[in-house]
Amino acid sequence: MTFAGLNVAKLLIDGQLVDAEGGATYENINPATEQSIGVAADASTGDINAAIAAARRAFDETSWSTDVAFRVRCLRQLHEALAKHAEPFKAMMTAEVGLPTKMVGSTFDMPVENVGWVTDLLEKYEFSQDLGLGNIEGFGAHRWTEREPYGVVGAIVPWNQPLQVALAKVAPALAAGNTVILKGPPTTPWCVSALGKLVAEYTDIPAGVFNVITSSANDRGEELITDPRVDLISFTGSTAVGRRIMELGAQTVKKCFLELGGKSPNIVFEDADLRTGIGMSTFMVCLHGGQGCATLSRLLLPRSIFEQGVQLASAMLSAMPYGDPLDPNNVMGPLNSARHRDRVEAMVDRAIASGATPVVGGRRPPQLETGYYFEPTLFADLPEDAEIVQNEVFGPVLVIQAFEDEDDAVRIANNTIFGLSGAVFSGDHEKSKRVARKIRAGTMIVDGGIYYGSDVPFGGYKQSGIGREMGTIGFEEYLQVKALCEPA
Secondary structure, X not given: OEEOOEEXXXXXXXXXXXXXXXXXXXXXXXXXXXXXXXXXXXXXXXXXXXXXXXXHXXXXXXXXXXXXXXXXXXXXXXXXXXXXXXXXXHHHHHHHHOOOHHHXXXXXXXXXXXXXXXXXXXXXXXXXXXXXXXXXXXXXXXXXXXXXXXXXXXEEOOOOOHHHXXXXXXXXXXXXXXXXXXXXXXXXXXXXXXXXXXXXHHOOOOOOOEEEEOOOOHHHHHHHHHOOOOXXXXXXXXXXXXXXXXXXXXXXXXXXXXXXXXXXXXXXXXOOOHHHHHHHHHHHHHHHHHOOOOOOXXXXXXXXXXXXHHHHHHHHHHOOOEOXXXXXXXXXXXXXXXXXXHHHHHHHHHHHHOOOOOOEOOOOOOOOOOOOOOOOEEEEOOOOXXXXXXXXXXXXXEEEEEEOOHHHHHHHHOOOOOOOOOEEXXXXXXXXXXXXXXXXXXXXXXXXXXXXXXXXXXXXXXXXXXXXXXXXXHHHOOEEEEXXXXXX
16 A cells, blocks of 8 residues: 555665565554555564674774765755654554544644754764873873764654654664664554655665664564674663563663653642643653653542542543544544453443542543544542552553642652653742752753753653663663773
């Protein structure tokens, strides 16, 4: 199947758009209709091996890693090609991911802008830093550092935002001079396949520098992690899989950049604009069905206004428009797959079985018999150690917790294994900043400020990951530092 010329059933290996070994394919399912919209290439171990060999050869034997001006030119070509194919990409994201058309624009436009930003950074970036003269035991020396690419990067991206995350990894990795094998997610393979087509047909990126693999097997990425020819793994996904990657990567002492799960708190104090603060959480848990790692899925309210806040959140969630992602009025579409919908449903059912009662939602919507939908759901005042309070649901489920004072709010906010994001709302901006600094999280929304941007590093504390994506820091994740010294 094609979207305005974007062939989505091919792998990109060593500069060629090819079928998977033996012509193997698998069905790609539209989560809103539960129907196949076509097939994707189903890569084999042999295909993975060929992609790794091509990337290794391209790094070791071409000038890609050292020719900055050439890399700039190629990335400008990629940026232009993406912009020209905006509409077919957006249609593809709705068809295979389930993103509502109302939301799909920003989830394409901003990641594409990031490609341009990284290219601008590359054009002016200083890869060498002079450290001046030094003297040790009477021996004078001139010292400096140089930043060099790691080599072959294995980039493994998630199903919830495959293009956004792919570009956040691929653009800086290529800009830094690495070669890349991009492994797409099983349930949303087309966006990465289409990216491979653009690279092959609209850029001068040499054969082997960028390779794309799609597969129906989730564990196909393990072959990238264990292969000694791959120097760095960049992964976005669940914390459980992140732990597995660290375990496998340890076999070759491989650098692993991990952007993992979250259970992000939103602290709303009683002197805040409650509609704005509470609305941030109710909107985020419905945006893309709550299928986002930085979703503010825990709402923390003072005990003094708890019931008022629960009623307001309940009304907001009950009024949230959801359903067919092609309907421009809908904020929320389906969950991405039957398997994931069943997982979300099972977590909610376990909470109910343990004694919790949903304030709103808690089931598949009876009016939507087709599609992997789940109702916007609210739980309130559950025990802090409850599974649905502590663990990432990755669905449209909001949990409201009560706190007694500022210190209690900070304690509750930090009382999970995660530390990806968070928010604070109050009528005292200095108080909001003070509290935000106490939260162990990589990104914080302070009184409604939005952190997302090409120049802003994104990543987590604790078990939400290792390293940062985006910004100059994200670019430097793909560079090693070498210190050099010569006689003065």
